[in-house]
Amino acid sequence: MDSRGDVQSVSNAGYNRIRFSSSKVARAVADQESTRIEQLKNGLTLIGQYVPGVRSVAFTLLLPGGSALDPPGRWGVANIAAELVFRGAGERDSRALQNELDRLGVVKSITVGREQTTFSGATLGDNLEPALELYADALLRPHLAEEQFQATRALVLQEIQTMEEDPKSRVSIELTWRHWPEPFGAPPIGTRESVTSMTYDDVRAYWEGNYTPSDAILAVAGHFEWSRLRDAVQRLFGEWHGDRPQLRIGKRRDDRRTHLRQETSQTHLAIACDTVPFDHPDYYGIRMAIAVLSSGASSRLFTELREKRGLCYAVWASYSFLRITGAVFGYVGTVPQKADEALELYLHQLRTVGDNLTDEEVERARAGIKSSLIMGQESTSARAQMAAGDWFYLGRVRPLEEIQRHLDELSVQSIRECLARHPFEDFTIVSLGPEAPRLLRAEATE
Amino acid sequence: MEFTFKTVELDNGLRIIAEINPHARSVALSYVVLTGARDESPEQYGLSHFLEHMAFKGTARRTAEDINREFDEIGALYNAYTSEEMTAFWAAVLPEYMERALDLLSDILQPALRTEDFELEKEVIVEEIQMYRDQPTWMLFDRSIETYFAGHPLGHSILGTEESLRALSPQQMRQYHADRYRTGNILLAAAGNVDWDRLVELADRFTASWPRGRVERKMVPHRPPTVVRVLHDSRVEHAYVVAMSPAPGDRDELGEPADLLATIVGHSSGSRLYYELVEPGHADSAELERHGFLDIGVFYTFLTCSAGAAAENLARLLQVYRQVHEGGISAEEVDRAHRKVCSRIVLGSEIPSGRLSSLVHDWVYRGRYRDVDELIRDVQNIDEKALGQVLERYSLRPQVVVALGPVDEAGLRQAVEQVFGSASVTQD
Numbered sequence: 001m002d003s004r005g006d007v008q009s010v011s012n013a014g015y016n017r018i019r020f021s022s023s024k025v026a027r028a029v030a031d032q033e034s035t036r037i038e039q040l041k042n043g044l045t046l047i048g049q050y051v052p053g054v055r056s057v058a059f060t061l062l063l064p065g066g067s068a069l070d071p072p073g074r075w076g077v078a079n080i081a082a083e084l085v086f087r088g089a090g091e092r093d094s095r096a097l098q099n100e101l102d103r104l105g106v107v108k109s110i111t112v113g114r115e116q117t118t119f120s121g122a123t124l125g126d127n128l129e130p131a132l133e134l135y136a137d138a139l140l141r142p143h144l145a146e147e148q149f150q151a152t153r154a155l156v157l158q159e160i161q162t163m164e165e166d167p168k169s170r171v172s173i174e175l176t177w178r179h180w181p182e183p184f185g186a187p188p189i190g191t192r193e194s195v196t197s198m199t200y201d202d203v204r205a206y207w208e209g210n211y212t213p214s215d216a217i218l219a220v221a222g223h224f225e226w227s228r229l230r231d232a233v234q235r236l237f238g239e240w241h242g243d244r245p246q247l248r249i250g251k252r253r254d255d256r257r258t259h260l261r262q263e264t265s266q267t268h269l270a271i272a273c274d275t276v277p278f279d280h281p282d283y284y285g286i287r288m289a290i291a292v293l294s295s296g297a298s299s300r301l302f303t304e305l306r307e308k309r310g311l312c313y314a315v316w317a318s319y320s321f322l323r324i325t326g327a328v329f330g331y332v333g334t335v336p337q338k339a340d341e342a343l344e345l346y347l348h349q350l351r352t353v354g355d356n357l358t359d360e361e362v363e364r365a366r367a368g369i370k371s372s373l374i375m376g377q378e379s380t381s382a383r384a385q386m387a388a389g390d391w392f393y394l395g396r397v398r399p400l401e402e403i404q405r406h407l408d409e410l411s412v413q414s415i416r417e418c419l420a421r422h423p424f425e426d427f428t429i430v431s432l433g434p435e436a437p438r439l440l441r442a443e444a445t446e
Numbered sequence: 447m448e449f450t451f452k453t454v455e456l457d458n459g460l461r462i463i464a465e466i467n468p469h470a471r472s473v474a475l476s477y478v479v480l481t482g483a484r485d486e487s488p489e490q491y492g493l494s495h496f497l498e499h500m501a502f503k504g505t506a507r508r509t510a511e512d513i514n515r516e517f518d519e520i521g522a523l524y525n526a527y528t529s530e531e532m533t534a535f536w537a538a539v540l541p542e543y544m545e546r547a548l549d550l551l552s553d554i555l556q557p558a559l560r561t562e563d564f565e566l567e568k569e570v571i572v573e574e575i576q577m578y579r580d581q582p583t584w585m586l587f588d589r590s591i592e593t594y595f596a597g598h599p600l601g602h603s604i605l606g607t608e609e610s611l612r613a614l615s616p617q618q619m620r621q622y623h624a625d626r627y628r629t630g631n632i633l634l635a636a637a638g639n640v641d642w643d644r645l646v647e648l649a650d651r652f653t654a655s656w657p658r659g660r661v662e663r664k665m666v667p668h669r670p671p672t673v674v675r676v677l678h679d680s681r682v683e684h685a686y687v688v689a690m691s692p693a694p695g696d697r698d699e700l701g702e703p704a705d706l707l708a709t710i711v712g713h714s715s716g717s718r719l720y721y722e723l724v725e726p727g728h729a730d731s732a733e734l735e736r737h738g739f740l741d742i743g744v745f746y747t748f749l750t751c752s753a754g755a756a757a758e759n760l761a762r763l764l765q766v767y768r769q770v771h772e773g774g775i776s777a778e779e780v781d782r783a784h785r786k787v788c789s790r791i792v793l794g795s796e797i798p799s800g801r802l803s804s805l806v807h808d809w810v811y812r813g814r815y816r817d818v819d820e821l822i823r824d825v826q827n828i829d830e831k832a833l834g835q836v837l838e839r840y841s842l843r844p845q846v847v848v849a850l851g852p853v854d855e856a857g858l859r860q861a862v863e864q865v866f867g868s869a870s871v872t873q874d
Contacts, residue, residue, distance in 0.1 A: 053469040056793050087725075095721060102716045102782045105789025123789050154727030161684045162730055162750055167580045263681060265576040296518035297502070298511070307510060310569030313577050333577050364518040371521025371540055375472045378797050 035387075035397060036226050042241050043214035046233050047387045047397060049221040051380055057222035058122040058380035060388040061135060065210045066113045067188035068247055074198045076190020079112045080152050081206045082119070086110075087148040090137030094148060097134060106131045112188040114180070115247075115322060116392060122381045125223030129232045136236035139211055149200045156195055163189070167268045168314075168331070171432045174260065175270035175329065179428040182250030184322055212242030219388035222380035249324065256428040259436035267339035267433030271317075271330045271346060273424050278321045278393045284406040285418030286319070289353050290328060291365035292415075293317045298364060300349050305332060311342045317350070323393065328424060339437045347427060347439075354419035357412050366407050373403060451815045452642050459629040459660070460653050462646060463636070463809055465801060465817070470638035473544050474798040476536035477551055478633040478806050481626040484530045484599040484739070485663060492606015493614060493622050495528040496571060500619065501535065501554040502526070503563040508553060510563065520546050523799070530600055531740060532810065538799045541639040545648055552652035555627060564616045572612075575605050582679070582686050582850055583750075589677060590688040590746075590848040598668045600739060629653060630660035635806045638798025665741050674847045674862065676855040685749075685756035685851040687858070689763075689844035693736045693743035696811040700839065701738055702824065703832040704745075708734045710783045710833075711770055711842075712747065718766050723749070729759050734842075740811065745842055756849065757857030764865040767842035775833050788822045795821075 034050040067078045086108075087094040101108055104127040109120045119139070123131050163169045177185040190198070218237070220229060276282050294301045294317040305311045317330035328350065334342040376382045377400070390397045431437050453463045482494050503510045517524050517537065524537035524547075535554065537547045578584040588603045595601030605611075634649055670692065694700040712719040712734020723732035729751035737744045751759045794800040795818045808816050816824065843866045847858055 054796050056789075056796055094725065098716045098720075099782060102786045105785045107790060107793060108715075122793050124792060127789075151725065151727035155724065155730055158684070158727075158730035158751055161752070165582050165682055165684055265579040266573070268580070296522075297514035298518040303511070303514070306570055307514070310566045310573075313570055313574040333580075334573060335576055360515075360519075364515065364521075367521035368518060369521075371472075372523065374540060375523065375538060375797075378471055380796065381793075 034226070037397065038230060040213070040234065040238060042238070044216045044218060044233075044237055044240065045391055046230065047217065047219040047391060048224065048226050048229055049219075049383055049387060050224065050226065051222050051383065054222050054380060055124055056122055056380050057125045057128045057220060057224050058384040059120065059128070059132065059218060059220045060384040061119040061139070062217040062219070062388040062392055063117045063119070063139070063211065064115065064215045064392065065244055066116045067186065068114050068183045069206070069210050069245065070183070070186070070190075071202060072183070073194060074190075074202050075186040075194040076156065076188070077198055077202045077206045078117060078210075079188050079190060080149065080156060080195075080198070081203050081211075082110050082112050082117050083152050083156075084144055084148055084203060085138040085142035085207065085211070087152065088143035088145055089134075090141045092137070093143070097138070101131070101134060104131050104134070106134070114184045114188065118385070118388065120381065120385065128220070128224050128229065132232060132236055140237075140240055142207065144204055144207060146200050149203055153195060153198070156189065157192060160189060160192055160195065167262065167264050167266075167432050168333070170260070171268045171270040171430050172329075172331070174258070174432075175272055175428060175430045178253050178256045178258070178430065179272040179327060179329075180322065181252040181325075183247070185253065210244055212244050213237060213240045214243045217388045217391050219384045219391070221383035221387065257440055258430055259440045260430065260432040261434070261436075262432055264433050265335070266333045267336045267431055267435070267437065268333045269331065269339065269343050269346070269437070270430045271332075271350070272428040273328050273350065273426060275319070275326045275328055275422050275424070277324060277326045280326070282418040282422060283326075285410055285415045286326070286422060287369065288362065288365045288407070288410050288415050289419055290317055290319050291369055292357065292361050293349060293353050294330070295365060295368045300353065301330075301332075301346065304349055305342060305345055309341075309345075311338050311345070315346070321393075336434050339431070339433065339435075340439070343429070343431070343437045343439055350424040350427075353424065354416045357416060359412055362410065362412055362415060366410070369407060370404060373400065449817055451817065453815070454646055456629070456646075456650050456653065458653060458656060459658050460632055460634060460649065460656070462634045462649055463805060463815065464640045464642055464645060465637045465805055465815070466640045466642060467638055467798070467801075470798050471540070472538050472798050473541050473636060473638040473640050474536065474538040474802040475544070475547055475551060476534050476635045476802055476806060477555055478635060478810065479533045479555075479627055480531065480631045480633070480661070480663065480810065481533055482529050482531045483602065483604040485626065486599070486602070489613070490618065490622065491602050491610035492571070492604075493619060494533055495604050495606070496567070496611065496614060497557075497619055497623060498526045498528045498533050498535075499567050499571060500559055500564065501557045503567055504558045504560060505553045505556060506558055513550065513554060516546070516550055522547055528604055530604065534806070536799070536802065538638075541641070544641060544645065548645070548648050549652060552649070555632070556656065557623070559616055559620050559623065561616045564619070568611060568614075571605065572608055575608055575611070578605070582682050582684070585679075586677070586686045586688055586848065586850045589850075590690060590846065593673055593675060593848050594670050594690045594744065594846045595668060596671060599664075599666060600668070624657060626661055628657045628659045628661055630658065633806065633809060635802055635809065637802040637805055668742060670845050672845050674855060674859045675849070676853050676858070677848065677850045678852065679850060682851045683753060685751050685753040685849060685853050687749040687756055687760060687847065687849040687853070689747040689749070689760070690846040691745045691841060691844050693738070693745040693840055694836070695741045695743045696738035696807075697740055698743070700832070700836050701736070701743065703828045704736045704743065704836045704840070706780075706783055706787065706825065706828050707775070707833050707836050708736050708745065709787060710775055710779050711766065713786075716782075716786070718770070719763060722762055722766050723751075723759060728755065728762065732759070732763055738811075745840070747844065753852045756851070756853045757861045760847070760858055761861040761865055764844070764861060768865050770842060771837055774837070775830055777830060780828075780830055780833065784826050784828075787825050791818060791821050791825070
């Protein structure tokens with residue numbers, strides 16, 4: 001069989017023609033010249049980034065859907081499906097499959113997100129093909145044994161208990177649930193009730209309906225040979241077929257501010273607000289504003305809350321996104337008597353980040369983002385994940401130079417304009433501790 | 447890979463080591479001071495870690511704000527950590543910022559230790575202590591170490607307690623710094639795209655005025671107690687169980703074989719504990735690791751599961767240990783573990799900051815350098831015989847069991863005795 005007959009070439013416009021102004025950037029990006037992208041007829045996109053000078057190879061197989069495709073009220077189905085497919089597939093039972101992964105030195109990681117499930121692996125370059133064979137078995141030919149479903153469910157119920165007893169995880173779960181619209185809010189791991197009530201058939205149906213190649217992505221980075229990879233992928237995934245249901249996007253919950261009473265040592269505060277999605281023209285400006293708030297130790301939150309006032313140990317804000325929207329998610333933990341001050345100051349920092357913004361702050365934020373971008377290129381795993389994410393959210397893989405150019409173009413003025421268009425306001429807030437902070441008490445009595 | 451290793455001792459006694467990889471995009475630098483929680487007397491508990499925080503609060507030339515700002519200006523990925531035996535300050539930067547990063551790191555190793563900064567930073571560390579108290583896993587970790595190393599310098603929390611911290615004075619810290627931060631007690635390590643000649647020249651200049659001399663470290667032998675203990679906390683409904691027994695230390699030839707044994711028996715996936723407890727859904731985690739110190743080590747087992755099943759799961763887990771002692775490890779398991787570990791060594795080595803920690807560990811604990819190929823060869827040379835020696839000299843039978851959650855103490859004790867029989871040696 002001529003496998004190439006089924007492969008269409010997708011051009012990644014201008015990728016190899018880019019010229020780089022700075023030598024540092026040129027060195028970092030020159031390696032990427034061999035980025036190759038092809039799409040199989042069944043809809044699976046293959047992305048390959050050859051990295052010279054490394055022995056490892058990393059891959060990320062991204063399956064769209066994730067926990068947002070869980071049946072209503074049965075949160076956690078996607079999560080159990082992703083665990084279950086590796087518990088016996090193809091010719092191997094659960095143990096034989098796991099042992100073979102170890103024998104091939106594969107570091108496996110599975111992340112069930114809200115819009116996608118990623119099956120990642122990293123190993124020595126020579127083991128790429130046999131490793132991909134195991135992943136193809138898991139996704140296409142899982143045994144889905146019922147006793148393994150029961151065991152996995154028992155395991156997940158205990159994991160939920162462990163997470164709930166960690167106040168930081170608990171506030172973060174509760175915050176996200178209140179902030180994202182349905183069906184993205186619920187935790188991918190599910191709840192005690194949803195996991196208890198789920199059936200084996202739910203998981204089987206999830207696999208049948210959603211483990212399909214349409215819009216799936218396989219990104220590979222590191223030490224490999226493109227033509228061999230392409231043939232292997234065609235052989236392993238070429239016969240895979242099927243579509244995926246459309247997501248129905250609902251509303252956001254009404255109870256966006258709440259206090260969870262618990263006798264903890266600290267009051268744990270989780271805060272969110274809306275901002276632009278990843279593919280928005282103002283994305284880079286907003287990312288820089290968030291970096292000004294919370295990247296290095298000279299950033300605003302760390303300086304104002306921790307360094308100047310000793311209000312906390314942990315404080316941060318970060319950017320998170322779905323295809324349809326983006327958000328700032330943040331956290332601060334403080335002893336209960338300082339919770340009011342910490343929360344009010346935290347919100348104030350978010351609201352006023354555009355005020356008094358200086359060139360120096362923008363310069364530092366830019367240096368931080370650029371430097372982690374370049375250092376990220378040193379990890380084959382990070383590269384594979386970034387390429388898969390870019391393709392999923394943007395439909396292309398951004399050259400490093402493009403990101404650098406966007407960052408270089410930003411100034412105090414343009415960042416303030418971004419913030420004026422998308423101010424950080426209208427906060428979702430969840431607190432956990434012995435007593436509700438003043439702000440949440442006031443709301444509750446309204 | 448085309449890595450080169452270089453080392454030199456400066457005239458002032460400071461040792462520098464570097465592994466140079468000209469293809470790396472970044473350079474990682476670290477000052478490692480051989481001082482930590484185990485060097486603290488009871489009235490100093492928490493001092494090493496507090497001093498690590500104070501390093502960032504200002505020097506003769508820089509305010510705290512200057513330090514934070516300058517690290518961010520060069521886009522540095524940087525931090526510091528304190529363990530029982532080391533205090534390390536590190537930064538990863540693009541190669542052109544090596545000089546600025548080294549200038550900053552060198553400067554903060556001679557902090558001003560101003561009284562007003564000292565009092566404010568105390569509040570931050572109190573928050574850090576409170577944060578860990580809200581996390582069952584951390585709380586249990588501290589309490590289990592306290593129990594196992596009761597009466598030994600390794601037996602207190604690195605952070606200290608709120609009480610010990612409140613009692614500390616700036617004068618104590620200045621004295622501790624003068625005693626421990628001496629050139630003969632500090633290692634400068636670098637990995638990645640290092641300009642070696644420049645590094646040595648700069649280090650020579652930046653550390654010229656540092657206090658010189660070597661520092662003694664007292665090593666006290668330890669005999670752990672035999673204890674089963676349950677801690678209750680009204681917030682905790684799940685069971686968190688730790689079991690500990692003696693293991694080889696990091697300077698012991700059997701240290702790395704013991705690590706491989708722990709991988710085979712108790713790695714988070716594909717190990718005997720995984721197949722016996724986690725895969726069937728009895729427990730959400732069941733892991734075995736070796737925690738190594740210079741002179742001693744501990745086999746550390748961590749189990750989490752429903753409280754009602756804690757004793758039963760502990761018995762299952764110990765049954766696995768007993769089978770390991772009775773039946774040994776198969777050649778197939780050893781082969782699989784070799785491959786598993788070697789692949790992870792290669793993956794970790796491709797990032798300079800990952801190589802740096804391996805480099806520092808080998809130098810401090812084994813007094814030598816190993817490149818990636820040597821690390822791999824050494825792992826591959828660990829055979830069933832070496833694992834047999836570990837099992838002959840050390841027992842996985844727990845001496846200390848500490849649990850957190852609504853768990854019955856008698857049940858845990860029974861589980862130990864049911865599998866291993868009564869303890870042959872009991873300490874008062």
